[in-house]
Amino acid sequence: MTESPADATSATRSTPGTAGTPATPGTLRVGMVGHAFMGAAHSQAWRTAPHFFDLPLTPVMQVLCGRDPGRSRTAAERLGWAETETDWRHVVQRPDVDLVDICTPGDTHAEIAIAALEAGKHVLCEKPLANTVAEAEAMAAAAERAAADGVMAMVGFTYRRVPAVALARRLVADGRLGEIRHVRAQYLQDWIADPEVPLSWRLDKEQAGSGALGDIGAHIVDLAQFITGLSISSVSGHLQTFVHKRPLAAEATAGTLGGGGASGETGTVSVDDAAVFLASFAGGALGVFEATRFAYGRKNAIRLEINGSRGSLAFDFEDMNVLDLFDATEPAETAGFRRILVTEPEHPYVAAWWPAGHGLGYEHGFTHQVVDLVAALAAGEQPTPSFADGLQVQRVLAAVETSSHTRQWQEITA
Ligand code: SOE
Numbered sequence: 001m002t003e004s005p006a007d008a009t010s011a012t013r014s015t016p017g018t019a020g021t022p023a024t025p026g027t028l029r030v031g032m033v034g035h036a037f038m039g040a041a042h043s044q045a046w047r048t049a050p051h052f053f054d055l056p057l058t059p060v061m062q063v064l065c066g067r068d069p070g071r072s073r074t075a076a077e078r079l080g081w082a083e084t085e086t087d088w089r090h091v092v093q094r095p096d097v098d099l100v101d102i103c104t105p106g107d108t109h110a111e112i113a114i115a116a117l118e119a120g121k122h123v124l125c126e127k128p129l130a131n132t133v134a135e136a137e138a139m140a141a142a143a144e145r146a147a148a149d150g151v152m153a154m155v156g157f158t159y160r161r162v163p164a165v166a167l168a169r170r171l172v173a174d175g176r177l178g179e180i181r182h183v184r185a186q187y188l189q190d191w192i193a194d195p196e197v198p199l200s201w202r203l204d205k206e207q208a209g210s211g212a213l214g215d216i217g218a219h220i221v222d223l224a225q226f227i228t229g230l231s232i233s234s235v236s237g238h239l240q241t242f243v244h245k246r247p248l249a250a251e252a253t254a255g256t257l258g259g260g261g262a263s264g265e266t267g268t269v270s271v272d273d274a275a276v277f278l279a280s281f282a283g284g285a286l287g288v289f290e291a292t293r294f295a296y297g298r299k300n301a302i303r304l305e306i307n308g309s310r311g312s313l314a315f316d317f318e319d320m321n322v323l324d325l326f327d328a329t330e331p332a333e334t335a336g337f338r339r340i341l342v343t344e345p346e347h348p349y350v351a352a353w354w355p356a357g358h359g360l361g362y363e364h365g366f367t368h369q370v371v372d373l374v375a376a377l378a379a380g381e382q383p384t385p386s387f388a389d390g391l392q393v394q395r396v397l398a399a400v401e402t403s404s405h406t407r408q409w410q411e412i413t414a
Contacts, residue, residue, distance in 0.1 A: 024060075026056075026057060026058060027057060027058050027059075027060045027098075028057040028058065028059050028060065028098050028099055028122075028374060028377065029059075029060040029062040029096055029097050029098045029099070030046055030059055030060065030061055030062055030097070030098070030099050030100075030101055031062055031063045031064075031065065031085075031091040031092075031094060031097035031099070031100050031101070031121075032046075032061075032063070032064050032065065032081065032100075032101040032103060033065040033066075033088045033091060033100065033101070033102050033103060033104055033108075033112055034065070034066065034102065034103035034104035034105075034126075035064055035066050035071075035072065035075035035076075035079065035103070036103070038103040038126050038156075039064070039075070039079065039103040040079060041158075041362075041363060041366045042101055042103050042124075042126075042156075042366060043061065043064075043079035043080060043081070044079075044363050044366060044367070045363070045366035045367040045369060045370040046059045046061050046080075046101075046370060047061065047079075047080050048363075048367050049367050049370040049371050049374070052352045052353065052367070053352050053367075053371045055371065055374045055375070055378075056374065056375060056378035056379075057374050057377065057378050059370065059374065060082075061079075061080050061081045061082060062081070062082055062083065062094075062096055062097055063081060063082065063083045063084065063085055063091055063094065063096075063097065064076045064079065064081035064083075064084050064085075065084070065085040065086065065087070065088050065090075065091045066084070066086065067086055068086070069084065069086050072084040072085075072086060088100075088104075088108075088112050088115075089115065091116075092112065092115045092116040092119045092121055093119055097121060098121065098122060099121055099122040099123065099124065099377075100112065100113075100116035100121045100122070100123050100124075101123075101124045102116075102123065102124065102125040102126060103126050104126070105201050105202075105207040105208060106128060106130060106131040106207065106208055106209045106214065107131050107206060107207045107208075107209070109125050109126070109129060109130050109131075109135070109139070110130050110135035110136075110138055110139050112125075113125050113139050113142065113143075113153065113387075114138060114139060114142040117142045117143060117145070117146040117151055117153060118142065118146070120146075120149070120151055121151065122151055122152050122153065122377060123143070123152075123153040123154070124153075124154050124155075124156060124369075124373060125139075125153065125154070125155050125156065125387075125390075126155075126156045127155055127156050127157050127218050127219065127222070127390070127393075128155075128209065128214045128215075128218040128390065128393060128394060128397065129155045129387060129390030129391060129393070129394055130209070130390075130394060131208070131209025131210075131214070132209065132394075132398070133391070133394050133395055133398045136387075136390060136391040136394035136395075137391060139153075139387050139390070139391070140386075140387040140388050140390070140391040142387075143386065143387035143388070144387075144388075147382060150380055152376065152377055152381075152382060152383055153383075153386065153387045154369075154373055154376075154383040154384070154385065154386065154387075155385050155386070155387060155389065155390035156366075156369060157218075157219065157222040157223075157226070157385050157389075157390075157393075158365035158366050158368075158369050159219055159222075159223055159302060159317065159365055160222065160223065160226050160365075160385070161348075161349065161364075161365040161366075161368035161369050161372065162317070162320055162360075162364070162365050163321070163342045163343075163347045163348045163349050163350050163360065163364075164315055164320060164321065164322060164323040164340075164342040164347075165223065165226070165227065165315060166347075166348035166349065167323055167340070167342050167347055167348060168227045168304075168306070168313050168315060168323055169226055169227045169229070170348070171313060171325065172227055172228055172229065172306070172308070172313075173229060175310070176310065176311060176325070176327070177306060177307075177308030177309070177310055177311045177312065177313065178308040178309030178310030178311065178328075179283075179308055179309040179310075180228050180230060180281070180283070180285040180306060180307075180308050181285055181286070181307050181308060181309065182285065182286055182287075182288075182305075182306065182307040183224045183228060183279070183281070183285060183286070183287040183288070183304070183305075183306050184287075184288050184303075184304070184305040184306075184307075185220040185221075185223065185224050185287065185288070185289045185290070185303070185304050186220070186289075186290045186291075186301065186302070186303040186304075187212075187216040187217065187219055187220045187290070187291045187292075187301070187302050187303075188290070188292055188295035188298035188301040188303070189212075189216065189292070189293045189295065189298060189299060189300060189301070190293065190294060190295050190296045190297060190298055190299065191293055191299075192243070192246075192273070192293045192294070193293065193294045193295070193296045195243045195246065196246075196247060197246065197247075198246055198247040198248060198249035198250075199246045199247070199248055199249060199267045199269065200249060202215055202271075203246065203269045203270070203271055204270055204271065205270040205271050206270070208271060209271075210239075210271050210272060210275075210397065210401065211239075211241070211269075211271030211272040211273055211274075211275075211293070212271075212272055212273060212274050212275050212291040212292055212293050213239060213271075213272050213275035213291060213397055213400060213401065214397050215291075216291045216293070217275045217289065217291035217397060217400070218393050218397060219302060220289055220291060220302065220304070221289070221393050221396050221397065222385065222389070222393050223302070223304060224279075224287060224289070224304065225392075225393075226385075227304065227306060228281065228285065228306060230281040230282055230283055230285055231281065231282050231392065231412070232279045232280070232281055232282075232287065232396050232412055233280050233281060233282050233411065233412055234279070234280045234399070234409050234410060234411045234412060235277045235278065235279045235280075235396060235399045235400050235403055235409070235410055235412070236277060236278045236403050236408070236409045236410070237275060237276065237277030237278070237289075237399075237400035237401075237403045237404050237410075238275070238276055238277070238403075238404050239272035239274070239275050239400070239401065239404040240272060240273060240274045240275075240276075241269055241271070241272055241273050242273045242274070242294055243269060243273065244268060244269050245266045245267070245268060245269065246266060246267060246269055247264070247265070247266055247267075248264075248265045248266060248267045273292065273293055273294055274290075274291065274292035274293070274294060275289075275290075275291045275292075275400060275404075276289065276290050276291075277289050277400045277403065279396075280409075298318075299318065300317055300318060300362075301316060301317060301318045302315075302316070302317035302318075303315065303316045303317075309328075310327070310328050310329055311325065311326050311327045311328045311329070312325070312326040312328075312337075313325050313326070314337065320360070320361070320362075321341060321342055321343055321359040321360060322339055322340065322341060322342065323340045323342050324337045324338065324339055324340070325337065325338050325340055326338070341356070341357060343356045343357050343358060343359055343360075344356050349364070349368045349371070372384075392412075392414075395412050395413070395414070396412055399411070399412050
C-alpha cells in the first residue's frame with residue numbers, strides 16, 4: 001500500500017508501484033525498508049550528507065517501508081521520507097526508486113537484496129550481509145550479475161568510516177607499523193547483561209542468524225581485515241549463551257534493542273551471548289577476538305590494538321575521535337604511545353565538518369557511508385565494502401560457529 005504522510009488523513013492513495021514522478025537528473029531516489037534503530041541512523045545519513053558534502057547525486061528520500069501502516073507513516077514524518085509502503089515487494093518495483101536501503105533483520109536481507117538487484121535497483125544492505133553463508137553466496141552472485149549492468153551493491157560496515165579507523169588503515173598501508181604481527185579486537189556491550197531484559201529479534205536465531213558473533217563480531221572481523229589489509233585464513237572459536245530464558249517483550253516494544261517492557265511470559269534465547277576466537281591471518285599475523293553483550297559497563301566499546309614490526313596502534317570507539325600510535329623507530333628517550341586527536345581537516349572526512357577538536361559521533365559513520373556510496377555510484381564504480389566482502393566476513397563467522405562445535409581450528413575456504 002502506498003501512502004504519503006500527507007495522505008494519512010485522506011482515503012486516497014496512489015496505485016502501488018506507479019507512484020512518484022520521473023527522476024530529476026542528478027538525483028538518487030531511495031527506498032528504505034525498515035525504520036527501527038538502523039532505519040533512523042540511515043535516514044539521518046541520507047538527510048545530512050548533501051548538506052555537508054558536495055555529492056555528485058542528490059539523495060531523494062522517496063519511500064519508507066514498514067509492516068505497520070500507522071507506525072510507518074509516523075516514522076516517515078519523523079525521519080523525512082516522502083511516502084510509505086507496507087510491502088517491500090512494491091518498493092523494489094517502483095519506477096521512482098533507484099536504490100533500496102535494507103535496514104531489516106538478517107533473515108530478510110537475501111530475498112529483498114536479490115529482488116532489488118534483479119529489478120535493476122542499487123542496494124545498500126545492513127550488516128551482517130546475511131544469516132548464512134548460502135544466503136550470502138546467493139547475494140554476492142546476484143550482485144556480480146547486476147554489476148555487469150551497472151547496478152551496484154554495498155554492505156553497511158559503517159565503522160570503517162570513522163575518521164580514526166580510516167586513518168589507521170592509511171597508516172598501516174603506508175608501512176608505519178611494518179609487518180603486522182598481532183590483532184587484538186574486542187566489541188564489548190552490556191545491554192542484555194541483565195537477565196530481565198526481554199527477548200528481542202537480535203536474540204532469535206531465525207531472525208538474526210547468530211547473537212554477538214554476527215551482530216557485533218562481524219564488525220570487528222571487518223575492521224581487523226580493513227585496517228590491516230589482511231584476510232583471516234583460519235579460526236578457533238567458542239560461542240557461549242549465559243542466559244537461556246528471558247521475559248517476552250510487551251508487543252509495543254518487541255522490536256527495540258533492549259525489548260522494553262515485559263509481557264509476563266518467558267521465551268528461549270537461541271543465539272550466543274558471547275563469542276571468543278583466535279584467528280590466523282594470511283601472512284602469519286595472529287588475531288584474538290572477543291564479542292560480548294555481557295561486559296557490564298562497556299556500552300559500545302569497539303577496541304582494536306594492532307602490533308607490527310615497526311610500531312602499534314590502538315583505537316576505542318568509546319573515545320572515537322582518538323587514535324593512539326606507538327612508533328618503535330623513535331628513540332627510546334621519547335618513545336611512547338602518541339594520542340592523535342583525529343579532528344584535523346587533513347584527516348579522512350573531517351574537513352566537511354567542524355574545526356579541530358570538536359569531534360564527530362556514531363552517526364557520522366553512516367553519513368560517510370552515504371557519501372562514499374553516492375560517489376561510487378556516480379562514477380559507475382563498485383562501492384566498498386561489496387557483497388563479496390560481506391560474504392567473506394560471513395564465511396569467517398560460520399567458521400567460528402563450526403569451530404565452536406568441533407572444538408577444532410577451521411579454515412576459511414572460498
Ligand atoms: C546492537 O548490538 C547494535 O545495534 C549493532 O546491531 C550495530 O551494528 C552496532 O553498530 C551497535 O550495536
